[in-house]
């Protein structure tokens with residue numbers, strides 16, 4: 288539409304460029320003829336010739352040049368408009384083409400995503416099934432070994448040691464299977480959380496008793512009053528146990544493990560600190576990932592790199608935060624690590640009294 292309008296304007300100017308100056312020239316010439324002829328007969332004198340040249344030739348020529356100049360401007364505008372129009376069409380075509388290809392890619396990605404999710408579900412189901420099937424025979428094996436060990440005083444020392452090693456390995460395997468089961472349940476969203484007010488100190492003491500017994504020196508730093516947190520008691524203790532197990536595993540047996548509880552800003556923080564070799568800054572995030580281990584050498588303590596991954600997931604599922612600081616001590620050979628569980632205080636619950 289716009290282009291057609293310009294075409295007309297261009298055509299009009301083309302006509303005007305010649306008709307207006309011609310009309311002016313003829314009119315001026317006739318006017319001069321009449322003016323000079325009426326007075327005293329027509330003489331081609333200086334006045335007649337001069338006025339005819341000025342009004343009949345130069346004037347129309349100037350008007351003609353101005354119209355020609357305007358015409359050029361319109362031609363330039365028309366060319367620019369045509370160019371913009373073509374570019375617009377090309378752009379629209381490209382956008383349509385890209386949108387179509389993006390839609391196609393989107394469909395393919397959704398399909399791939401769906402397939403991956405299905406594969407992941409199948410993997411979780413498989414792991415869960417295998418772990419489940421392994422748990423029952425392992426429980427029988429553990430029970431049998433325990434009974435055998437109870438009446439093993441009469442056995443030769445070598446046989447007794449073998450039984451003890453079998454017992455340790457079987458316990459390790461049981462714990463591995465249990466962790467795998469828990470992780471696959473958590474990932475499949477099948478782990479249930481019974482949230483409610485949870486008293487802190489009994490949980491810490493129980494976890495210490497189960498994981499460390501009296502083997503390790505513990506430095507306690509607990510306030511006399513700790514409000515309960517809003518959590519799932521079993522899973523919360525599981526996190527504390529994981530941290531204690533790691534502190535035990537990754538720090539020298541003769542060094543103490545420090546347990547500190549702080550209450551601030553509506554949260555209760557449990558910190559488990561050790562005097563071990565610490566964790567390099569570049570590993571601070573990685574060790575919370577699935578199957579990530581700090582050391583992979585032969586001499587590294589046994590493990591599967593699932594403990595912290597599981598602990599973090601459990602903490603977050605209860606609206607808590609699991610964080611790490613390392614180094615925490617000035618000793619170069621034993622900079623240590625401190626893991627902190629931060630959980631919200633259970634609202635409107637009476638303060639728990641703890642007598643250290």
Ligand code: ADP
Pocket residue numbers: 533534537538561563564565566574575579580581582589590591592593594595596624
């Ligand atoms: P695992 O102990 O089975 O390897 P975790 O997920 O519990 O798995 O820990 C991941 C890694 O984090 C460990 O391999 C270890 O390198 C590092 N780590 C965890 N806790 C400590 C700690 N208290 N001191 C030093 N390193 C630790």
